[in-house]
Amino acid sequence: MSVTLAIPSKGRLKEKALAALAQGGIDVAPAADERSYRTVVTGAPGLEVLLLSASEIARELRDGAIDFGITGEDLIRETMTEPQDAVEIVARLGFGQADVVVAVPDAWLDVETMEDLGDVAGSWRTRHGRRLRVATKYWRLTQSFFTRRHGIQSYRIVESLGATEGAPAAGSADIIVDITSTGSTLTANHLRILSDGLILRSQACLVRSLVGRRDPEDAALAERFAARFR
Numbered sequence: 001m002s003v004t005l006a007i008p009s010k011g012r013l014k015e016k017a018l019a020a021l022a023q024g025g026i027d028v029a030p031a032a033d034e035r036s037y038r039t040v041v042t043g044a045p046g047l048e049v050l051l052l053s054a055s056e057i058a059r060e061l062r063d064g065a066i067d068f069g070i071t072g073e074d075l076i077r078e079t080m081t082e083p084q085d086a087v088e089i090v091a092r093l094g095f096g097q098a099d100v101v102v103a104v105p106d107a108w109l110d111v112e113t114m115e116d117l118g119d120v121a122g123s124w125r126t127r128h129g130r131r132l133r134v135a136t137k138y139w140r141l142t143q144s145f146f147t148r149r150h151g152i153q154s155y156r157i158v159e160s161l162g163a164t165e166g167a168p169a170a171g172s173a174d175i176i177v178d179i180t181s182t183g184s185t186l187t188a189n190h191l192r193i194l195s196d197g198l199i200l201r202s203q204a205c206l207v208r209s210l211v212g213r214r215d216p217e218d219a220a221l222a223e224r225f226a227a228r229f230r
């Protein structure tokens, strides 16, 4: 009988995820072999805690390869088309707060709103001979916000794997969609958030996978674990 929970193996969410579990009476210590991604858990019989990267946790929840995960809501929504069919957000944990936003160069004085951006995107091709380029690692969230929510059709996503805020200055994109918390990276790169450019307010969540069948004893154990954090 066992239930699996994955928590971030590194990065800004790791220590706070461990603290959130400790607050719920669950202590997680590294395995004897420090390079192992397994852990030693006390305070929750039958719970196995694994260390994975934050984005990997979202994928494993989607695929039903783990029962629970702690990761950012942005990664959950970016990884799944219909998150409500694949996962349940058991609890928002109050750390890892950051916003996914649309930001344009400061110099674009006439572009304040998504509607303004739609106008610019519409005429971009005629003026520049190519579509408006959006640098992001959030292509699913970007498409859904630009196309479905705001009816903007003419743009191209340039996939960015890091330092997204640098893309406009580097000339590899015109605008960006990225995560921000204090706003200092945007400011340092002379970028400004559109007034209605907030795509998602994200924070770290305890998430349960709804995918795959489990035996009744494991399901009961999973339910008791979820209830501790609801």
Ligand SMILES: Nc1ncnc2c1ncn2[C@@H]1O[C@H](COP(=O)(O)OP(=O)(O)OP(=O)(O)O)[C@@H](O)[C@H]1O
Residues within 6 Å of the ligand: 008, 010, 011, 012, 013, 053, 054, 055, 056, 071, 072, 073, 074, 075, 096, 097, 098, 179, 180, 181, 182, 202
């Ligand atoms: N500046 C920030 N402040 C707070 N939370 C942030 C910030 N930037 C990113 N996050 C959140 O942290 C999570 C990603 O964590 P982290 O950056 O530690 O992972 P990562 O190491 O980049 O993950 P992976 O290796 O899986 O790509 C995301 O859910 C994101 O919303």
Ligand SMILES: O=P(O)(O)OC[C@H]1O[C@H](OP(=O)(O)OP(=O)(O)O)[C@H](O)[C@@H]1O
Residues within 6 Å of the ligand: 162, 163, 165, 178, 179, 180, 181, 182, 183, 184, 185, 186
């Ligand atoms: O609004 P701010 O407080 O400036 O934070 C935003 C920055 O934080 C994250 O990057 P991070 O520093 O984690 O580097 P990363 O791109 O390697 O994740 C994110 O990708 C932004 O670039």
